[in-house]
Structure formats: structure tokens, C-alpha cells
Amino acid sequence: MNAARAPPAVVQTPGFAHYALAWSPFHTTRLALASAANFGLVGNGRLHLMAMGLNGVGLEKQFDTQDGLYDVAWSEVHENQLVTGSGDGSIKLWDIMLNDLPIRAWQEHTREVFSIDWSNLQKEFFISSSWDGNVKLWSPDRPRSLLTLNAHHACVYQALFSPHQPDTVATCSTDGTMKIFDLRSPSYVPAPPGSATLPPPMHVAALTVPASPTEVLSLDWNKYRPWVIATAGVDRTVKVWDCRMVKVGGEGGQVGAPCETQMMGHEYAVRKVQWSPHRAELLATASYDMTCRIWNTAASPGQPQLLDILDPHTEFVVGCGWSLYEPGVLATCGWDSRLHIFHV
Template sequence: MPTFLTPGRHGYSVRFSRTRPDALAVATSQYYGLAGGGTLFFLELAPDGSTLLEMQKLEWSDGLFDVTWSGTNETAVACGAGDGAVVVWRGGCAAPLRVLRGHSSEVCSVDWPRGRLLSASWDTTVKLWDPESETCINTYAGHSQLVYTAAFSPHSPATFASVSGDGHLKLWTCTEPRPAAVVKAHEAEVLSCDWSRIETHAIATSGSDGLVKGWDLRRLTSPMFTLKGCECAVRRVQFSPHAPSVIAAVSYDFTTRIWDLKRGCDPLETIRHHSEFTYGLDWNCLRPHQIADCGWDSLVHVFIPRSLV
């Protein structure tokens, strides 16, 4: 299993490139994000797949809490930073291309599948940006507590979802200042959400209650599934881009878990290769069933779950 160590930096987010199956970006923070700076690592899998190689390392003056690749420029990424900035870098360049400022607190989620960029912050807002002009197009202020994740729908470019410490999942249209739909998703903080890339009506949420829930956009009155198994908060959840019934999640119980809804609501596999909170998660959309995760133990892993082989 290829593994990479980020010395003195704790992993918050890992993302495979949208266009290159062996390229990854990892956002990290010093001192568990409480103080100090952040480091963005560009990594590549060696040709034989045995190791992860560092291609570039970029420093920021505050912690980096999320990273996303651009959907229109294969070498560009955006990071959410602890000083409220959204920092845009291009691989191979030492200085940031853009620094988008508008949030008044930590930016803990960024998404950039097309030309516009979405950011979510502890200041309780979500912002929509034009990165080229460094302009904030709109600010969405419907949550009462910090917003952990905001993500565009892969099926509707003008639609996005957000989840918050207020326990709600909210669905938005970019042109409207108020949400189109609101769901009390968990009786706890909602830490993550993810759209199914295959089923147009499905979205999943995860919370500090240790649960993963699935929601049908056609009927939001109750969850279509609830997945248990995690002993602590579930920091990230993701549908597999290759199999609509397969879901992965990472938890503060140091694990990565895999479920297949066709086989029930118990985990197919529980992977224990971190010794601290497991924080970052991403499926490789270009290589079936390959996953990357990262944690506060400064380790990044790339692997294929045994249950899916």
C-alpha cells in the first residue's frame, strides 16, 4: 500500500486529480490546525504503484483545511485556509495564482468542478466565486452555525448542497439567496455531504453522531438509508464514482469504512491503518475502487479495499 508521511503536518484533505489518475493533492496543517501554518503537497504514484512521490510542496501562513482540483485547469487547485482565504495554486508555480478574501473565519470546504468556485466557512456562510476576476458573486447565509461542507451537484451546475453544525442539510440554487429545500438531517452537527455521481436523486450526509444517512431528493421527509458502525464522528462520506451502492466514510475513531447498500447496512470492511483521527477521503474517479485517505497521524494512504477486489 503506497504511503506518504507529511512530517509535522496533520492531514485534513486529500484529492485525486480529475484528469490524471496518479496525481494527488493533500492539504495539511501544523499543530492540529490550532496554530502555525499549512502545507499543500502535490504527490504522484510511482509508475509501479508502490510508492507516493512528492512533486512539490507549497507553504501558507495559516492552516489548510480542504483542497479541490479545478475542473477546467488540470494543474490548478484551490485550498480553504484558516485565515479565511481561498488560495488558488498551480502545480509548478511557487506563488499563489489568486487569493480570494471575503470570509471572516476558517474556510473548511472548497469545490471547483467548473468555472465557478464554492467555499464554506466557520463564519456560517457559503460563497460563490469567479476565481479569474477574484470576485465574490454571491453569499449564502442560511445556516445558524458553521458550515462544514458545500458541494455542487454533478448533475445540475446551478445547484449545490451545504451542511452545518446546526444539523441541517440545505439545497440551493446559485441564483437564489435562500435555500430551495431544508432537511433536519441529524440530531447533531452535520460534517459532510456528497452527491452520488451516478444516481441523480441521491445525496449522503455524515454527522458527529457517528451516522451516515442517504437522502432521496424526490422525497426528503425521511432518510432512504442509515448506516451505523462508526464509533465516533464521521468526518467525510463519499459515494463511489464507479458503483452507485458503494459508500466510504472516514471517522474520528481512526477508521475508514466501506458499505455496499446491496449487501445491507453493516460495513463490508473496516480499515484501521491510522493512529489518529482519519480526516481526508477521496475515491479515484479514473481508477476503479482506488481510495486515498489521510489523518492527523501525518500519513496519506492509497489503497483498494479488499472487499471490492
Template sequence: MKVFRSPARHGYSVEVSPFLPNRLACAASQYYGITGCGTLLVLDQTESEVQLVRSWQWGDGLFDVAWSEVNEHVLAAGGGDGSLQLWDTANQDAPLRVAKEHTQEVYAVDWSQTRGENLIVSGSWDRTAKVWDPTLSRSLATLRGHEGVVYSTIWSPHIPGCFASVSGDGTLRVWDVKAAACRLAIPAHKTEILSCDWCKYDKNIVATGSVDCSVCVWDLRNVRQPVSQLLGHTYAIRRVKFSPFSQTVLASCSYDFTVRFWDYSRNQPLLDTVEHHTEFVCGLDFNLHIPNQVVDCSWDETVKIYTPACLTAGLHGATR
């Protein structure tokens, strides 16, 4: 376990670089994101510790971060002032660009991974999702349909111009950017949904995490009921992430201070519960380069890097 402490900064989101195995970014906020400013941290892990590479301050809370999929130095962050910022670790003291079309907090930002595409999607409390090219000059599309806060927007790793979003309205939606249309609206939970993620191995599988304490796994070809419902958390689920190394393994973190690991193909899907934070766990990611390494961040002012024993037991090699 490696730990980085960020005094008076409460972690909301963490993401490992798609290029550099030891680099990660964390979006954090003062005063639990309720008031105050935000900090974007770029960190490197060494053999023994986690070091600060650089940090930037922003005038409002920062709630999500995403690395560019084409430039190892560039990352995007979403702010409480409705802004989307583009930052460059190489040389900039100020953001490269700032877009401010959203009228309320930007709670979600994601960078497309499919070939031949270089797009950013943002989700906001103003109930819209917006699609951008990296110039951030003006949005390419504004997608409306959710009747509540948009908490999470995630590109399909398989289908160009397609992303999923979840909202306070209890729906999971799948969008076609070219048509600027919602292709599928699933009443996935009866309460607010705070997170979603696509399976890395199957274009039809999406997971949702909700205030109802459940993670649901959906097959988009048949959405009458979830493929699996994963129960165990005792408070709202803040983020869900599929493993990049195993088709049916995913992780979830929660306001119950825990991170849980699941294999939804098993009769007893809960693999492990990790309890190493003393506050809400809001950010979670798998390292794409180091098998089974996990990074999380919490309102307890720490970022933690670890390898859960349940993922290294030899049970979960990459399956396809």
C-alpha cells in the first residue's frame, strides 16, 4: 500500500495515465467540495512512495478528471463553476483552455478511447451532457433527455461516437453523438445513479452504481432486468469500474468508506471488501499497465495505491 496525503483537499476522482504506468491524476476540493477551491494533483508512484509531480489550483471545486488518450501530458477536469479545463503537465501554470457552457457543476468528464476519434464528454448538474473536441472552443453537441443531475458520462471503449450516462432521474442512457440522440433509456434504479462504466471486453455490458447501495450489471440487448445485482454496500455507491484484465470483475467504492471487488459470474460475487479509508471513497481506477493494481481517493485527504489480494489469487486471469 502506498499513500499520498493531500491536507485540506478531499479527493473526488482519480485516474491512472493511459501512457505512463506510474502516473496518476486526482481531482480534489476544499471543504468537501461544498465551498472553496479545487486542486488538480499529478502524482508519480515510485517503488516505495507516491510523489507530487505538480498541482494546480482552481477557483471552485474539481469533481472529475480524465487523461487525454492521445497526448501523455494533457488532462481535462470538471469544475463546480460549470467549467471544463484542459491542463498540460509539461509547462503550463494556467489551463491550456477553459470552456464554460454548462450552467451548473460539471461532475463528469471522460476522454474517448476508440480509434480515429478524439472527443471529450462532460456531464453536469444542469441535466445536460456535452461533447467537445480538444480545442474546447465550443461544444459539438449538447444532449438533453435526463430529468435530473447527470453524475457520470463514460465513452464506449468499443463503439465510436457512443457514450453512456446516468443521472439523478434513475436512468441509464446510451447516446449516439452523430445523431445527437438517446438510443436507449433504461430505468436502471429507483433512486439516483451516481456512476456507470462499460465492460472492456463486451460492448453490450454496462454497470451502474446507485444511492440504493446496489451495483447492477446490464446487457444492453435485453434490459428488462439486470444480468446481476451486486449487494453489500451499506451507503450510496459513488463509482464503479470494470477491470481491464478480467471480463467479469469490477470494483465499486462507496460513502460507506469501503471499496468492494466483485466477479458477477460467480454465485457469491463479492470477492473482497477493502476498508482502509475513514471517509467517503469517491474516486477509483484500475491501472491499465500494472495488472490488478488499484488506485482510490477519499474525502479523508488520501490517495491510496494497492493490489487487492483477491485479484492476485490466480482466479482472475484475463478472460475473453
């Protein structure tokens, strides 16, 4: 592990536990935090806007919500807009140049919205996933969702667009599976413009991988290897899958899924995984063991290397994110109400 590392920049937001963070795709020093009072169990939420400067990192602005916020994603088309997912099932679009109120809100999910992802290929769309088992596709200009994926029969912890294929979405769930959906599939019909009814849901996944005997809490697409995905969850193991190697049988079925690499070392469930946008082999993992770990997944065949353990947090680390512009800059957030920014 690296012996020398610059001390982290840190900021604390008392009274609000952090659930997720997102770096702005437009501004090199700006990031957003999705937070909740009382660890997200009950109470209000808060969207924090942070900025890095010569004197460290500081709070620029904040927005309060009636329920806890579990995820946040920046718009890919408007530098001042971002979208949040809430514990009351709502999704809100914010403009940071305006005060207090969201500029648009949607209420279709019947349970907590646990992840939000904005497509960086089809920049007019974002997706949400919920504990109600559904994933929904949205456009910020439309009053209703464009389509619904009945992705799992259990909580969907995360849904992410592929950074390589614009119509491909990966999901992970309480049921221990990772699924891949092709939005071009004929098994759904998008809602026509101005429609007063929701489109029929899509059920069939293009691929289903039994990724864990327990809950899969997080996944991420590798930014350089198009069909490589990392997953992690309650079993404390981080796994890397090459989906081209999966043998498929039946309709969306799976009969053999060789795991390319496994990383073990976290003492409790792994809450977040994220590949570096600058290096294909570099992976960050955040865990309930209060650490974030940095891995080299290509150190040797089947033998990943643990590069570093970041452990300044005093509570669960539930979010991590690599800077989109500064190689080696990593932010982490957790239930101790702290945001740390490292140079690793």
C-alpha cells in the first residue's frame, strides 16, 4: 500500500448523514451530496452543493426536502441542474441558480428511490431505481416516465446506463442478481408524447447473472472495457464480470457466469463500487466497515492488488466518486456527516 498520501480535504454537515455524492460533469471543483437526517430512517433530507478551492472544500448552497435523499445525479445538458431521488418515492429536478423549490417533480415510484443515473450518451434521459422493484426512464421535459422496467421482484439498489452502449442498462437487487436490459427490445412500447397513461412495463432482461448469494448493493460499468461490470454487496466480496463470457440459456436465463476477479478484505457489506474514469484497472470500494479501498484489478491474472485503505471516517462509508477531471482525486462520504477528498 502507498505510504505517502496528501492529507484529505474534509467538510462536515452536522445533522445530515450522507448517502451519495456526484461530481459535476461541467465544473472541475464542484460536487453534490445527497443527505438525510436521522441516518435516513425518518425526517428531512438535504441537497448540499460543495466546491473545492485553495482553502479546501466548502459549502456553496443547500436545498432542504421533506424526506431523506438517497442519490443525486448532475444533468448532462445543463450545467446548473441536477436530479435527486428521495425516500418518499419522489424525484426532483433542481436548478442551483434558483432558491428553495425544485423546478420539476415526479411521483410514480411507490417506495424509496435509491439510485439516479443520467445518461452521458443519450443526454436527454435519466433513469431511477426503487425499492418497489422498478426502474424508470425519464426525460426532464416530460411530465411522466417514458417507460418502466419491472427489473426485479425485490428492491433495486442501483441502475446504471452503459457508458458504451446508449440503450443498455444494468441493475442490481436484493435478489442477488445483476441484470442487463436492452431498451431497444420490442417487449415494450414507449409512451407517445402527451399520453395520459403510462406505457406497459418491460419485464425481460437480456441477461441475468446470479452475482451473489446475498443482496447486491452496488455495480459499475468499466469506463474502458465495454462489457465489464463490478458488483458488490452484503457478502463483502467485490466481483468483476466480463458479460461477454456469460453463457446464456433460455429467455434471459443464465447457466454459467465466470467471475473474472474477486476482491476480498472488507469486514462488512460493500455499499459502493466505482471504476476510475482515468485508468481501466483502478477500482474504489466503500463499505460499512468505515473504509474506502483502492484496488488494482489487473495487477496479475486473477490476483487483484489492494493499493490503499482510506479510513478517516467514523461511521459507515456509503458513497465514493472519482473526480472526472483530476486523476487520482477521490471523494468519499458517509453517515458521520463528513465529505473527504483524497489525492490517492
